[in-house]
Amino acid sequence: PAPDGTPAGEELLIAFDRGRDLRLLVCPAWFDEANKLRRFTLEVMRRLDRAGVDCLLPDLPGCNESLAPLQFQTLEGWRSHMIAAAEALRATHVLAIRAGALVAPPALSGWHYAAQSGPKLLRGMIRARTIAAREAGWDETSEALMAQGRAEGLTLGGWAIGPAMLAALEAAEPVLAPGQSELAQSALGGPGLWLRAVPGEDAGQADRLAARIVQSLAGAPA
Structure with missing residues (x-):
């Protein structure tokens, strides 16, 4: 549903949906990290599907195949x-990946995997832009870019982030709701895939994250 009461839109959903009792909503990583973690996310979903868990990955408006303009998203x-997706898809649990933890429905039990705050997300994207500008011979500072972003929005890494979104991210911190727990990258072994220069995959990390979720669903500590 649209927040202003206008007609509802449609977004792409990737689903392993067999109508089972356990239904996991996946809140994906954002922006450049979404590209780097897309394969990993789907591999975790495939493993959970084989373990008897339905997995539901909706696009955020403005991302991937969405027809909604990114610069107007908040x-x-x-x-x-x-929250609307969780209700419509009858999700029972949530897996939030990186900045996806900032939008995880609080009513669902589940996991935040390597949760990322809004300020850290912005700092990384601003730093990448200033480095690229310096290499191109331009003079850009993080302070000037943030001031521009607050006033009129900012394009970071090819992503058009509007002023409302940028302002909200400056103070956004992931919060574990009751029934939700943190899954740190250290539990999977090796560095996070978002640190790689190009998208990749790691079957071992996908195995371990899926196994941790299955163990937790069975009542063992994640």
């Missing part, structure tokens, strides 16, 4: 989208 709108 953090609160994305949160509302995920």
Whole structure:
């Protein structure tokens, strides 16, 4: 549903849906990390499907195949989208990946995998832009870019982030709701795939993350 009461839109959903009792909503990583973790996310979903868990991965408005303009999206709108998706898809649990933890529905039990705050997300994207500008012979500072972003929005890594989204991210911190727990990267072994220069995969890490979720669903500590 649209937050202003206009007709509802449609977003792409990748689903391993066999109508089972356990139904996991996946809140994906954002922006450049979404590209780097897409294969990993789907591999975790495939493993959970084989373990008897339905997995549901909706696009956020403005991302991937969405027809909604990214520059008009807000953090609160994305949160509302995920809550609506959870209700419509009858999700029982949530897996939030990296910045996806900022929009995880609080009513669902589940896991935050290597959760990332809004300030850290912005710092990384701003730093990448200033480095690229310096290599191109331009003079850009993080302070000037943030001021521009607050006033009119900012394009970071090819992503058009509007002023409302940027302002919200400056203070956004992931919060574990009751029934939700943190899954640190250290539990999977090796560095996070978002640190690689190009998208990749790691079957071992996908195995271990899926196994941790299955263990937790069975009542063992994740």
